[in-house]
Amino acid sequence: MKTKVAVLFGGKSVEHEVSVISGIQAIMAMDKEKYEIIPVYLTKENDMYIGPDIGDIAAYKDIKGLLARSNRVVAVREGGRVRLVQYPHKTFGGMKPVDVDIAFPIVHGTNVEDGALQGFIKTLGIPFVGCDVMSSAVCMDKYVSKAVLKDAGVPVLDAKVYTLADYAELEGMMDDVEKVFGYPVIVKPINLGSSVGIGVAADRGELMEAFDDAFAYASRVLVEHAISKLREINCSVLGDENEAMASECEEPISSDRILSYEDKYVNGGGGKKTGAKGSGSKGAGMANLSRIIPAELSPEKREEIRDLAVKSFKALGCNGVARIDFMIDEETGKLYFNEINSIPGSLAFYLWEPVGVPYSELLDRMIELALKRARIEDSLTFTFDSNILANANLGGSKGSKN
Numbered sequence: 001m002k003t004k005v006a007v008l009f010g011g012k013s014v015e016h017e018v019s020v021i022s023g024i025q026a027i028m029a030m031d032k033e034k035y036e037i038i039p040v041y042l043t044k045e046n047d048m049y050i051g052p053d054i055g056d057i058a059a060y061k062d063i064k065g066l067l068a069r070s071n072r073v074v075a076v077r078e079g080g081r082v083r084l085v086q087y088p089h090k091t092f093g094g095m096k097p098v099d100v101d102i103a104f105p106i107v108h109g110t111n112v113e114d115g116a117l118q119g120f121i122k123t124l125g126i127p128f129v130g131c132d133v134m135s136s137a138v139c140m141d142k143y144v145s146k147a148v149l150k151d152a153g154v155p156v157l158d159a160k161v162y163t164l165a166d167y168a169e170l171e172g173m174m175d176d177v178e179k180v181f182g183y184p185v186i187v188k189p190i191n192l193g194s195s196v197g198i199g200v201a202a203d204r205g206e207l208m209e210a211f212d213d214a215f216a217y218a219s220r221v222l223v224e225h226a227i228s229k230l231r232e233i234n235c236s237v238l239g240d241e242n243e244a245m246a247s248e249c250e251e252p253i254s255s256d257r258i259l260s261y262e263d264k265y266v267n268g269g270g271g272k273k274t275g276a277k278g279s280g281s282k283g284a285g286m287a288n289l290s291r292i293i294p295a296e297l298s299p300e301k302r303e304e305i306r307d308l309a310v311k312s313f314k315a316l317g318c319n320g321v322a323r324i325d326f327m328i329d330e331e332t333g334k335l336y337f338n339e340i341n342s343i344p345g346s347l348a349f350y351l352w353e354p355v356g357v358p359y360s361e362l363l364d365r366m367i368e369l370a371l372k373r374a375r376i377e378d379s380l381t382f383t384f385d386s387n388i389l390a391n392a393n394l395g396g397s398k399g400s401k402n
Contacts, residue, residue, distance in 0.1 A: 014110075019106060110140070119133045132317070152315035162222075183201065185207065227331075320343075
């Protein structure tokens with residue numbers, strides 16, 4: 001009997017469209033002999049839809065029409081199983097409930113990749129692929145992830161967080177940045193990916209523009225020193241917090257001082273790259289990015305990066321596949337962790353094919369890791385028998401833990 005896999009993509013995120021591409025890429029690569037795949041589209045309001053065209057990328061040219069011929073569903077637990085049930089319910093002529101064995105969220109950004117969707121799925125009591133709730137949340141927060149890794153001995157750049165209260169005193173905030181960091185600096189929304197809202201400032205005018213842009217996307221913003229002679233190297237990791245392996249390394253090619261959203265998803269380009277069929281076309285997600293694979297590194301530097309990627313992955317408690325982005329300061333030769341993508345664009349499949357792991361096998365391993373975690377969690381104790389409610393008597397008081 002085939003395993004019924006609900007692949008969730010889209011969602012309330014500025015990376016909504018990228019997620020649609022990543023999700024449908026994965027569906028196309030999954031082993032249809034092993035899995036019964038249920039594509040589940042999350043709208044920008046996080047409503048769930050299924051239907052015969054939900055897994056067809058061409059249908060997203062007219063999303064309104066796509067939704068009109070699809071079924072909105074909600075996930076419910078019934079009879080020990082999780083089912084996708086039509087909403088609103090129709091007594092006559094409605095769709096038959098669809099059973100799900102495992103959820104496979106392929107989502108990017110806030111509200112979906114940051115532990116929110118993972119918490120919802122976990123509450124339903126169904127196995128799901130990827131990082132758990134805590135790890136997803138920690139990986140999404142650029143400052144918290146740096147703090148965890150710094151404690152684990154992973155090299156990171158010093159950073160400072162500014163809030164909306166700081167932004168209300170813009171001049172004072174910029175004075176503080178100049179005092180703490182000087183120029184140049186990089187300004188980032190603390191919980192976004194895909195280079196959205198990120199800016200580099202070489203003077204006060206650019207700093208103001210960078211803050212305005214970043215605070216349009218997040219209520220907390222991170223600032224750190226910008227490396228002038230920067231070389232970016234990315235590496236993916238597959239596994240869990242107990243055992244993990246690293247992929248090949250890549251060097252993305254940017255058109256400016258930082259790798260932009262357009263570099264990643266729109267422009268394409270003619271750099272050396274590898275990937276699955278269709279990866280070189282526009283709209284192919286991260287597989288479309290101009291990149292050098294393998295990155296031109298000495299054997300020693302390559303292994304240093306791959307080892308540090310695995311160390312970072314384990315320290316953050318990750319599961320499934322993640323992509324870790326590193327920075328090399330070419331003036332000093334120092335290597336720094338930059339950020340982690342707990343659900344990377346295109347699931348970073350293009351980094352695994354060069355080391356002999358085809359996309360379909362990568363997806364198999366991610367599902368196996370999710371089922372392994374579910375077996376471990378099923379062996380743990382989550383209830384404690386007591387008679388506390390039988391003897392409870394609030395007596396009109398406000399109550400107490402004692």
